[in-house]
Amino acid sequence: MGRGRLRVLLGAAPGVGKTYTMLEEGRRLRAAGVDVVVGVVETHGRAATAALVEGLELVPRRRVEHRGVVLEELDLDAVIARAPQLALVDELAHTNAPGSAHAKRWGDVEALLDAGIDVISTVNIQHITSLGDVVTQITGVVQRETIPDDVLRRAEQIELIDLAPQALRDRLAQGVVYPAARIDAALSNYFRLGNLTALRELALLWLADEVDSALQRYRAEQGIDAAWEARERVVVALTGGAEGETLLRRGARIAARSGKGQLVAVHVASPDGLQDADAARLAEQADLARTLGGSYHRIVAEDVAAALVEFARASNATQLVIGVSRRSRVTRLLGGSGTSSEVIRRSGDIDVHIVTHAEAGAVRRWQLPKIGGALAPSRLIAGFALTLLGLPALTWALVRFRSEATVVSDVLLLQLFVVVVALAGGIWPALLAAIAAGVVFDYFFVLPYSTLAIDDPLHALALAIFVAVAVLVSIVVDRAARRARVADRARAEAEVLVSVAGAMLRGGDALGTLVDRLREAFGMASVLLRQDGRIAAAAKEPERLRGDDEETEIPLGAGASLYLRGRPLSASDRRILGAFVAQLEGALEQRRLQEVAAEAAPIAEADRLRSALLAAVGHDLRRPLAAATAAVGSLRTSGAKLTKADRSELLETADESLASLGSLVTDLLDASRLQAGVLGVALAPVALEELVVGALDELGLAPGDVELRLDETPSALADAALARRAIVNILANALRFAPEPPVVATSAFAGRVQLRVVDTGPGVPEDELERIFLPFQRRGDLDNTAGVGLGLALSRGFAEAMGGAMHAEPTPGGGLTLVLDLPAAERGEAAA
Numbered sequence: 001m002g003r004g005r006l007r008v009l010l011g012a013a014p015g016v017g018k019t020y021t022m023l024e025e026g027r028r029l030r031a032a033g034v035d036v037v038v039g040v041v042e043t044h045g046r047a048a049t050a051a052l053v054e055g056l057e058l059v060p061r062r063r064v065e066h067r068g069v070v071l072e073e074l075d076l077d078a079v080i081a082r083a084p085q086l087a088l089v090d091e092l093a094h095t096n097a098p099g100s101a102h103a104k105r106w107g108d109v110e111a112l113l114d115a116g117i118d119v120i121s122t123v124n125i126q127h128i129t130s131l132g133d134v135v136t137q138i139t140g141v142v143q144r145e146t147i148p149d150d151v152l153r154r155a156e157q158i159e160l161i162d163l164a165p166q167a168l169r170d171r172l173a174q175g176v177v178y179p180a181a182r183i184d185a186a187l188s189n190y191f192r193l194g195n196l197t198a199l200r201e202l203a204l205l206w207l208a209d210e211v212d213s214a215l216q217r218y219r220a221e222q223g224i225d226a227a228w229e230a231r232e233r234v235v236v237a238l239t240g241g242a243e244g245e246t247l248l249r250r251g252a253r254i255a256a257r258s259g260k261g262q263l264v265a266v267h268v269a270s271p272d273g274l275q276d277a278d279a280a281r282l283a284e285q286a287d288l289a290r291t292l293g294g295s296y297h298r299i300v301a302e303d304v305a306a307a308l309v310e311f312a313r314a315s316n317a318t319q320l321v322i323g324v325s326r327r328s329r330v331t332r333l334l335g336g337s338g339t340s341s342e343v344i345r346r347s348g349d350i351d352v353h354i355v356t357h358a359e360a361g362a363v364r365r366w367q368l369p370k371i372g373g374a375l376a377p378s379r380l381i382a383g384f385a386l387t388l389l390g391l392p393a394l395t396w397a398l399v400r401f402r403s404e405a406t407v408v409s410d411v412l413l414l415q416l417f418v419v420v421v422a423l424a425g426g427i428w429p430a431l432l433a434a435i436a437a438g439v440v441f442d443y444f445f446v447l448p449y450s451t452l453a454i455d456d457p458l459h460a461l462a463l464a465i466f467v468a469v470a471v472l473v474s475i476v477v478d479r480a481a482r483r484a485r486v487a488d489r490a491r492a493e494a495e496v497l498v499s500v501a502g503a504m505l506r507g508g509d510a511l512g513t514l515v516d517r518l519r520e521a522f523g524m525a526s527v528l529l530r531q532d533g534r535i536a537a538a539a540k541e542p543e544r545l546r547g548d549d550e551e552t553e554i555p556l557g558a559g560a561s562l563y564l565r566g567r568p569l570s571a572s573d574r575r576i577l578g579a580f581v582a583q584l585e586g587a588l589e590q591r592r593l594q595e596v597a598a599e600a601a602p603i604a605e606a607d608r609l610r611s612a613l614l615a616a617v618g619h620d621l622r623r624p625l626a627a628a629t630a631a632v633g634s635l636r637t638s639g640a641k642l643t644k645a646d647r648s649e650l651l652e653t654a655d656e657s658l659a660s661l662g663s664l665v666t667d668l669l670d671a672s673r674l675q676a677g678v679l680g681v682a683l684a685p686v687a688l689e690e691l692v693v694g695a696l697d698e699l700g701l702a703p704g705d706v707e708l709r710l711d712e713t714p715s716a717l718a719d720a721a722l723a724r725r726a727i728v729n730i731l732a733n734a735l736r737f738a739p740e741p742p743v744v745a746t747s748a749f750a751g752r753v754q755l756r757v758v759d760t761g762p763g764v765p766e767d768e769l770e771r772i773f774l775p776f777q778r779r780g781d782l783d784n785t786a787g788v789g790l791g792l793a794l795s796r797g798f799a800e801a802m803g804g805a806m807h808a809e810p811t812p813g814g815g816l817t818l819v820l821d822l823p824a825a826e827r828g829e830a831a832a
Contacts, residue, residue: 004113007157008092009122012203013196015177016163018122019043019090023052025120026088030056035085039112040074040105042090045179056088064097071097076108079117086118093127093147106147123147125203138198139190140750153210160207165196173812181709184756185747188809188819232261233317236289237308237343240267240278243323243355244285250355251321252292263294266311268304280578305342312350319351383425387433390417395440402445410445415466422473426481434467441466510587511537518580524566531560531588540565556585628657681722681801685715685825688746688755694720695727699735706731709745716753716822718802723822726795726806730757730818733792737761738815753824760815769808795820 009018019041030036037057043049059082062075073096079087089112094105102108109119126135129146136142152158163171169191171177178186236251238244248265255261267282286296301307312320325340344352394417398410414437422430442452511529515537519527526540554562554577562584631654635647642650689710696706716723734742738759745756764772773796796806804822811817 002116004116004118006113006155007120008155009159009161011124011161012200015168015171016161018161020049021161022088022120022122026056037082037084037087039079039087039089066097073097073100074108076101076111080115087112089119089121092121092123093145095145106151125199139195165193165200168196184758189749233315234261234263234319235312235317236265236321238265238267238285240282247321247323247355248288254319263292264315265289265294266297268307269298269300305339308343309346317350321353321355324354324356380425383421383429386421386424387429391436399444407445411441414441419473422477426477427475438467514584515539524564526565528563560588628654681719683717683719686718686720687715688713688753691723691727692744694724695731698728699731705741707741707743711746713746713748713753714824717825718822722798726798726820729795734759751824753822755820756817758811758817763810763814763816
């Protein structure tokens with residue numbers, strides 16, 4: 001009996017229809033004559049899902065008691081004993097009860113597959129181990145039940161059960177996914193539209209990568225090297241020249257013509273780091289590639305043409321875009337066919353586009369390779385000294401034992417001496433040693449002795465080879481030294497750039513950090529940054545300051561200049577200095593914008609509040625004040641003529657107006673305290689239930705005026721008085737507009753506790769939800785007790801002062817839901 005086959009139905013979130021699809025497929029296969037059993041299925045109380053189970057054979061679940069709770073798990077032994085052709089096993093990542101044969105349900109599924117039973121199972125994207133941290137960042141929920149990627153990838157079929165995010169939210173709001181008591185919390189937490197969109201994208205990308213990997217595996221197994229045009233992929237080769245932008249835009253147009261083509265830019269760097277590519281221009285072209293919707297890659301290889309074609313094949317590219325050669329005819333004659341011709345020869349079935357450009361006419365001059373100058377002066381001196389001192393000593397020693405039989409050993413020892421000089425001092429001392437050793441060899445060891453004449457042509461050839469070997473060895477040593485120096489410099493520059501980038505990313509005093517790094521990188525005695533005549537940042541080492549230090553001024557723009565005091569800067573230093581200058585200019589501009597924003601924000605806010613306060617004083621305060629004045633005036637002038645009922649009504653009007661006036665003044669004072677940042681807050685653990693009860697008492701509400709759905713939640717870390725006032729304002733707002741009693745619900749989520757007040761009133765358009773939290777915002781002038789529109793603004797201010805938040809969202813089916821979000825108290829705090 002062979003191993004069974006696994007088919008997995010993958011979903012982006014709960015409720016997309018995985019279990020429903022699994023049961024539908026089971027019923028279809030059963031009707032086609034396949035022996036199907038249901039090993040385990042979780043309907044979650046969904047009637048439509050439960051209806052599909054009817055008519056299918058269910059294997060009774062195994063009951064396990066754990067800590068007084070009876071758990072039902074898949075009966076693995078019973079399914080294997082039943083030996084069906086296909087078993088339906090829901091929730092592949094489920095954690096089994098302690099004492100089970102396997103810790104996870106996917107272990108049970110592996111056992112079924114080993115028994116030759118096919119399995120259809122389900123899993124959500126958040127349960128895949130490699131995506132756990134990403135899902136946590138998106139949703140704020142840490143997933144405890146996971147399944148290893150390799151287990152899932154071993155499945156013969158992985159099918160995505162897809163549902164648009166808004167469609168899933170609609171199903172949730174209709175009660176199809178969760179019971180009514182959980183709908184509001186789910187919609188505002190895990191099932192937010194942004195969360196669902198991100199999870200759906202994650203699922204699609206994971207599955208697309210899996211499909212691409214499966215395609216690559218199949219091609220490798222079948223030995224298929226030809227590109228398969230499943231998707232148009234255009235690879236653009238960049239050299240770092242000015243033509244790169246032209247090539248990228250041409251490649252982007254080629255990719256766009258195919259509808260959903262992919263643009264890939266690649267630069268092949270030499271492994272010795274000595275290529276003449278412009279790093280700044282390459283960085284700009286990499287940014288352009290990303291702007292055009294593509295990606296940028298850098299690979300290192302000796303053979304550029306072979307590397308380009310190999311990269312294109314590995315990327316399954318269909319087209320390769322390269323620039324026309326800039327080499328002159330002489331260069332092509334001396335150097336061979338060139339990269340373009342070699343790429344075309346190797347490309348096979350990949351289309352190659354050779355694009356002309358403005359740089360094509362500006363041919364480069366052919367240059368001899370540079371040699372020398374890579375070694376330190378001390379090594380050159382050592383090489384010359386070794387030549388001048390060592391060669392005479394070696395000659396003296398060899399002459400003492402000279403004979404016709406020792407000619408071969410003499411020439412080898414002289415050759416070894418030249419190699420040693422080349423290793424020690426480079427090409428110029430080695431050339432001197434080679435020429436001198438050649439003369440010594442001819443004068444002392446070639447017949448006739450003590451003359452420079454050569455009577456045997458083979459001796460002349462040997463002498464020429466002798467000098468050639470010395471030169472070649474010297475060139476190799478020189479190039480190795482240059483490459484080592486370039487590598488050391490590149491490593492140092494990379495470390496400096498990482499440090500600079502880290503300083504910018506960490507924020508804080510970016511200018512001070514950059515100036516410190518600049519002084520350390522170049523070993524300067526001091527670095528000073530001035531802007532508009534004042535010192536913006538400085539770094540110096542006082543014990544190193546000397547009067548003969550050279551000072552270099554570098555203008556930065558925006559009235560700023562950088563002053564470097566210390567050693568002179570070399571040409572290579574200027575390149576890395578450019579990165580520092582760019583970062584400093586960016587940091588200066590960022591500081592300027594922050595200062596402007598900081599100066600403008602309080603002015604604009606104060607101006608807005610001033611205008612609103614004046615409007616409140618001129619309009620809202622006038623009404624209760626006028627009403628109270630009129631009532632008291634009537635009592636004074638007509639007191640004797642008024643009936644008892646009239647007198648009582650006037651007193652009630654005056655009392656109501658004065659109470660309203662006091663409440664308005666209190667709100668205005670609290671608004672000014674919030675604006676000034678002087679609101680007193682005393683945080684302590686407090687139960688949400690106590691806050692709700694206190695708010696209901698303050699509003700004088702009866703049990704039937706509000707529907708309470710208070711779940712057991714941790715205590716909130718809040719100021720009890722401010723939190724109660726916030727809840728009073730939220731409830732008062734809901735009661736004012738809701739035709740039915742509002743719902744007050746509590747929940748806990750990711751270290752936070754939430755109180756939700758849900759009404760079914762007229763609601764607020766989504767684009768105006770934030771406006772209701774602005775001061776002096778009201779839905780029309782209502783009555784003498786409506787206030788000045790500060791209630792929700794104050795509630796949000798109170799929440800933020802306590803480290804919480806408040807937001808509004810539409811109620812499914814119509815209305816407005818206000819959410820008060822507060823931090824949960826730690827267990828230790830709650831116990832205290």
